[in-house]
Amino acid sequence: MLSISNITKIYPSKSGGSPTIALEDVTFKVEKPEFVSIVGKSGSGKTTLLRLILAEEQPTNGRIFFENQDIQKIKKSQIYKLRRRIGTVFQDYKLFQTKTAYENIAYVMQVVGAQDKEIKRDLPEILSIVGLEDKANNFPNELSGGEKQRVAIARALVHRPDFILADEPTGNLDPYNTFEVMKILIKIYELGTSVILASHDKEIINFLKKRVITLENGKIIRDDQKGRFIL
Amino acid sequence: MSTFIKRIIRAGWISLKRNIWLGVAQIIVMMMVVLLVSFFFIFNKASDVLISKIQEKVDISVYFKSDTDSEKIFSLKSDLSKLSEIKTATYISKDDALESFMKKHMGDTVLIDSLNEVGENPFLASLSIQARNASQYAKIQSFLDKPEYKDIIDRVDYFQRKPVIDKIFFVTSSINKGTLIFSIILFVLAFLVALNTIRVAIYNSKDEIATMRLVGASNFFIRDPFIIQGIFLGLIAAALSFILVFVVSFFLDGKIRMLDPEIKLIEIFFSSFWMILFLQALTGVGLGIVSSVVGIRKYLNV
Numbered sequence: 032m033l034s035i036s037n038i039t040k041i042y043p044s045k046s047g048g049s050p051t052i053a054l055e056d057v058t059f060k061v062e063k064p065e066f067v068s069i070v071g072k073s074g075s076g077k078t079t080l081l082r083l084i085l086a087e088e089q090p091t092n093g094r095i096f097f098e099n100q101d102i103q104k105i106k107k108s109q110i111y112k113l114r115r116r117i118g119t120v121f122q123d124y125k126l127f128q129t130k131t132a133y134e135n136i137a138y139v140m141q142v143v144g145a146q147d148k149e150i151k152r153d154l155p156e157i158l159s160i161v162g163l164e165d166k167a168n169n170f171p172n173e174l175s176g177g178e179k180q181r182v183a184i185a186r187a188l189v190h191r192p193d194f195i196l197a198d199e200p201t202g203n204l205d206p207y208n209t210f211e212v213m214k215i216l217i218k219i220y221e222l223g224t225s226v227i228l229a230s231h232d233k234e235i236i237n238f239l240k241k242r243v244i245t246l247e248n249g250k251i252i253r254d255d256q257k258g259r260f261i262l
Numbered sequence: 263m264s265t266f267i268k269r270i271i272r273a274g275w276i277s278l279k280r281n282i283w284l285g286v287a288q289i290i291v292m293m294m295v296v297l298l299v300s301f302f303f304i305f306n307k308a309s310d311v312l313i314s315k316i317q318e319k320v321d322i323s324v325y326f327k328s329d330t331d332s333e334k335i336f337s338l339k340s341d342l343s344k345l346s347e348i349k350t351a352t353y354i355s356k357d358d359a360l361e362s363f364m365k366k367h368m369g370d371t372v373l374i375d376s377l378n379e380v381g382e383n384p385f386l387a388s389l390s391i392q393a394r395n396a397s398q399y400a401k402i403q404s405f406l407d408k409p410e411y412k413d414i415i416d417r418v419d420y421f422q423r424k425p426v427i428d429k430i431f432f433v434t435s436s437i438n439k440g441t442l443i444f445s446i447i448l449f450v451l452a453f454l455v456a457l458n459t460i461r462v463a464i465y466n467s468k469d470e471i472a473t474m475r476l477v478g479a480s481n482f483f484i485r486d487p488f489i490i491q492g493i494f495l496g497l498i499a500a501a502l503s504f505i506l507v508f509v510v511s512f513f514l515d516g517k518i519r520m521l522d523p524e525i526k527l528i529e530i531f532f533s534s535f536w537m538i539l540f541l542q543a544l545t546g547v548g549l550g551i552v553s554s555v556v557g558i559r560k561y562l563n564v
Contacts, residue, residue, distance in 0.1 A: 085476060108481065115478035125473040129280045141269055142479045186477065 032193070032225065033061040033084070038093035040079055040249075053079040055249045057093070061227065063193070066220045068236050069229045070260055071246035077229035080246070081198050084227075085117065086110045098193075115143050118187030118224075122199035124179045126171040132182045133158070133167040136189050143190045153189060161185045161215055177208030184215050194225035201232060209235065236260040270483070274490025284463050285495060291456040292499035292549055293506075298452050299545045300507045300538055302445040307530045308518075309441065313434045315524060317396055320427055324406060325386040325416040328356070332387065334414050339389055345405065347398035352390045359385035386416055396431035399424075457553045460495075464488060464557035471561040481562050488558050492550030500546035504539060507531065 040054040054076045061067055069077050082088045083095060086102050095102050097113060105113055126135050133154060140150045158164050161181040171179055180200055187195050197216060201209040213235055220226045230236060236243055236259065243258025244251055253261065278285050326335055335353065342351045354362075360383045367373045377384070393399050403420040420427075464471075467488075474484045511527040518525050531538065 087476070111475065111478045111480045113478075114476060117478075119476055125469070125476070127470050127473065129277060129470075138474075138479075139477050142474075142477060142483060144265075146265065 032063045032098055033227075034094075034096040035059050035080075035084075036094045036096065038080075038083060038090045038095065040076075040083065040088070041091045052249050054083075054090070054246075057246075057249070057251055059244055059251065059254060061194070061225055064220060064223050064225045066217070066226045066239065066241040067228070068239060068241060068243045068258070069227065069246060070231060070236055070243055072231060075246040076249040077231075077246060078198055079249075081196050081227070081229055084196060085119065086113055111142075115190065116193045118190070118192040118195040120180070120183050120187045120195065120197040120200045122202040124171070124183045126179055126182055126186075128171050131168050131170055132163060132174065132178075132185075135171070135182055136186045139186050139190050145190070157185045157189045160188075160218070162211075175208075176203050177205070177211060180204060180208065180212050181215065184212065184219075188219055188224070192224065194227060195219060197226065197228045199230055200228070201230070201235065213238070233260040266483075270486040271490050273487035274494060277487060278491050278494050281463075284466065285491075288456075288460055288463055288495050289499045289502065291452075291459045292496060292546055293503050295449065295452040295456050295549055296499050296503040296542050296545045297506065298445070298448055300503060300542055302441070302449075303534070303538060303541055304507070304511065304527065304530055306441065307534065308525045308527070309437055311525050312522065313437065315522075316430055316434060318392065320396055320399075320423070320430055321390050321392045322399055322402070322418060322420045322423055322427075323354075324389045324391065324418050326388065326414050327416045328386055330387065330414045335387060335389065338411060338414070342389070342391065342402075342405070345402065347393050347395070347401055349392045349394045350390075351392075354388045354390055356383050356385050356387050359383075359388065396427050396434060399427050453549065456549055457556060460492065460550075460553035461557035464554070464561070468561045471558065475562070484562065485555070485558050488554045489551055492554035493547050494550075496546030496548070496550030497543065498546075499549075500539075500542040503542050503546070507538065507542075 036058055038054055038057040039052070042051040042053060044050055057076070057080065069080060071077050079088070083090050084097075084102075086105065089103060097116070100113075102113055127138065130138060136154060136157060137150050140153065145153075154167075155164065158167055161184055163178060163181055163185070166174060166178055166182075169178075171182070174182065180203075184195075184197075184200070187197075195216070200216070201212050204212060209232070216226055216228065217239070240257055242256050243253070243260065245253040245258070245261065324338075332355070339351050339353060342348050363377075363385065364374070391402060393402055399420055403418060406415060406418050471484055508531060511531040515527040518527055
């Protein structure tokens with residue numbers, strides 16, 4: 032379903048210094064449905080990898096295939112079609128500050144062209160999955176960190192994407208909210224959606240007991256089907 | 263209406279309501295441009311009144327030889343009337359000229375006595391000609407220079423009047439040119455200020471625009487609500503400007519009339535009611551659309 036093939040990403044130095052190698056010859060596949068954790072220290076290339084999958088950036092070398100489609104070959108004006116098939120959760124939530132929790136989630140459904148009646152039907156359900164029925168009309172600045180992240184997950188999930196990319200989704204959360212968010216991600220996976228989770232949280236990874244890809248200095252040093260956080 | 267259009271209109275309107283203070287700042291700078299356009303329009307109308315009033319005071323007279331048959335004069339008059347440059351051509355007979363001279367100098371016994379001394383009417387029949395524009399007198403003069411009129415025309419006083427005519431032509435065309443250049447410069451400046459304010463407002467939303475792209479929104483779905491918001495802002499700016507122009511015209515009307523009774527601001531306002539409304543809406547909406555499109559363009563390349 033998602034195939035990363037010999038990906039290298041090099042950032043040239045603007046000041047004439049030596050270039051930064053963010054990823055080097057990275058290759059792996061994700062079949063559907065799968066829960067894959069990508070672990071590594073800060074700067075190991077986790078976020079770069081997710082940005083490449085989202086076509087926010089182009090790799091220096093290598094290819095990324097999404098269901099046999101080479102995503103580097105997608106025109107800039109058509110990239111939105113790829114992104115509609117991927118739900119994204121960010122560490123800093125990236126919620127629309129001038130939209131309520133309900134509108135934040137509904138926006139994605141509008142983007143994919145859902146009818147108003149579908150939005151009215153699905154939104155309460157998704158809000159109950161993330162436990163935010165009573166916060167639907169609150170703006171992001173009226174929500175706690177955990178609630179914001181749950182809105183972000185609901186937004187990533189509501190249009191039933193093929194898989195979810197979560198970049199350090201618990202990075203700003205306390206242990207209780209971390210656990211809540213992870214429970215939701217596991218539930219999504221169990222309902223049949225692939226999840227790619229980038230994290231440097233040892234406890235979470237060890238708790239999951241799922242596939243773990245370990246990155247170090249931009250290279251894959253380990254890819255275990257029932258992995259643990261080992262650095 | 264399709265769901266897409268309904269959604270972008272709604273999104274634009276809600277965004278405007280929720281960012282009302284930013285909107286107020288944008289409306290104020292847009293009003294600056296709209297007001298500038300409106301006042302130049304009214305100023306132009308008022309200066310037209312003034313210029314045509316000055317030009318009406320200018321004419322040239324064609325004097326005919328004393329034995330000229332009045333039929334020939336009328337034939338020349340009708341030839342002249344066919345020229346597009348001619349605004350009026352008035353025939354003044356020998357008797358009319360005498361009568362008007364007598365009236366003008368009624369109390370001046372020396373002049374009247376000397377006129378009586380001459381014994382006969384010394385005045386010549388003439389045509390008093392007004393051109394539509396001060397620059398056209400030279401052309402009329404050359405028309406009158408044609409050989410077929412040589413026998414009947416005694417003289418044309420164009421050359422005596424030329425310095426005055428030229429001066430008036432220079433002043434009126436300078437006013438027109440000056441107003442145009444000044445208004446273009448001010449308009450461009452105000453337009454750039456408004457454009458920049460709206461760009462700054464869109465810059466505020468750049469992170470949200472980036473997120474919209476990441477969640478799969480097409481460029482149309484991102485950009486169009488900003489354009490709709492720009493149109494709403496432009497329409498509000500135009501409506502407020504319209505009220506302001508009316509209030510200012512109303513209060514200045516009396517004062518301007520004291521300077522020149524023929525410049526009636528309120529009359530200009532009402533006679534150009536739809537034109538002003540159209541100009542203002544066009545400027546406001548145009549500015550809203552252009553600045554939104556320009557402002558958002560670079561953030562759509564995420």
